[in-house]
Amino acid sequence: MAQLRSNSRDNILDAAQRVAEREGAGHLTLDKVACECGLSKGGLLYNYPNKEALLRGMLARLVEQFKSITATEERAMTGEPNAHLRATLRAVAGHQMVDPGIYMCILTASAENPELLEPLRTAFQESYQRISAECTDPDMGLLLWAAADGIWFHHILGISPYPQAEKTKLFQKLLQLSEEMS
Numbered sequence: 001m002a003q004l005r006s007n008s009r010d011n012i013l014d015a016a017q018r019v020a021e022r023e024g025a026g027h028l029t030l031d032k033v034a035c036e037c038g039l040s041k042g043g044l045l046y047n048y049p050n051k052e053a054l055l056r057g058m059l060a061r062l063v064e065q066f067k068s069i070t071a072t073e074e075r076a077m078t079g080e081p082n083a084h085l086r087a088t089l090r091a092v093a094g095h096q097m098v099d100p101g102i103y104m105c106i107l108t109a110s111a112e113n114p115e116l117l118e119p120l121r122t123a124f125q126e127s128y129q130r131i132s133a134e135c136t137d138p139d140m141g142l143l144l145w146a147a148a149d150g151i152w153f154h155h156i157l158g159i160s161p162y163p164q165a166e167k168t169k170l171f172q173k174l175l176q177l178s179e180e181m182s
Contacts, residue, residue, distance in 0.1 A: 009047050011037050013061055016054055017102050025105035030054065055109045055116055058102065063119045066095055084130040085141045086178045092148040093171035103156040137181055144174050 015037030020028050030051055034044040048054040073087035080086075110116040127145065135141030151170055154160035160167065 008039075008043075009057065010061075012039070012044060012047055012054070013057055016058055016105075020058075020102050020105035025108040028105050052109070052113065052116070055106055056119075059106050059116060060119055062102065062106070063123050066091055067123065069094060082135055082141065082178050082181050084127070084134055085145060085181075086175065088127055088131070088145060089148050089171070089174050089178055092145075092152050093168075093175075095152065100156040100158060104158075107156070135181060140181055141178070144178050148174050 012033060016028060016033045019032045019036050023032070028051070030044055030048075031041060033054065034041045037044070048057055069091040070084075070087045073090045074083050077083040077086060106116065128142070131141045131145055132138045148171065151160075151167055155167065162170070
């Protein structure tokens with residue numbers, strides 16, 4: 001039963017992401033999500049009782065996906081210097097491939113209710129503490145992380161002045177700099 005509900009929640013979140021990608025953040029409605037995932041509105045409301053709960057679910061899943069990517073990358077670098085920083089940079093570089101419409105949906109909603117970003121604040125605080133503690137040059141580590149997030153936010157906001165090839169090159173440079181830190 002719990003697995004069925006989990007799959008139902010994932011299907012709803014997938015549908016919400018498709019609606020946000022296709023129609024934009026301002027047009028995400030519970031009715032459209034229910035239609036997209038083939039549930040009645042009541043079935044949707046059973047899992048997510050309102051739009052805010054749906055948005056919380058979308059953000060929580062994105063944060064968990066990002067944490068999972070980071071943890072996998074970090075395990076591959078066990079014992080190496082700056083492992084969390086390097087794993088975070090790799091996760092940010094990889095996560096920029098997620099459609100920015102999903103993030104815009106969450107950012108738009110958070111403008112009305114900043115509490116929606118609490119899981120993101122918590123994840124950022126954890127990374128800040130880990131990067132600060134592990135790096136021999138914490139300031140450089142934090143600058144590299146901030147630069148990666150800047151590139152990522154340019155992408156999300158649709159204001160990136162550089163093409164994908166240039167973004168890839170910039171992320172490679174950030175990774176190179178993180179590997180050279182000792």
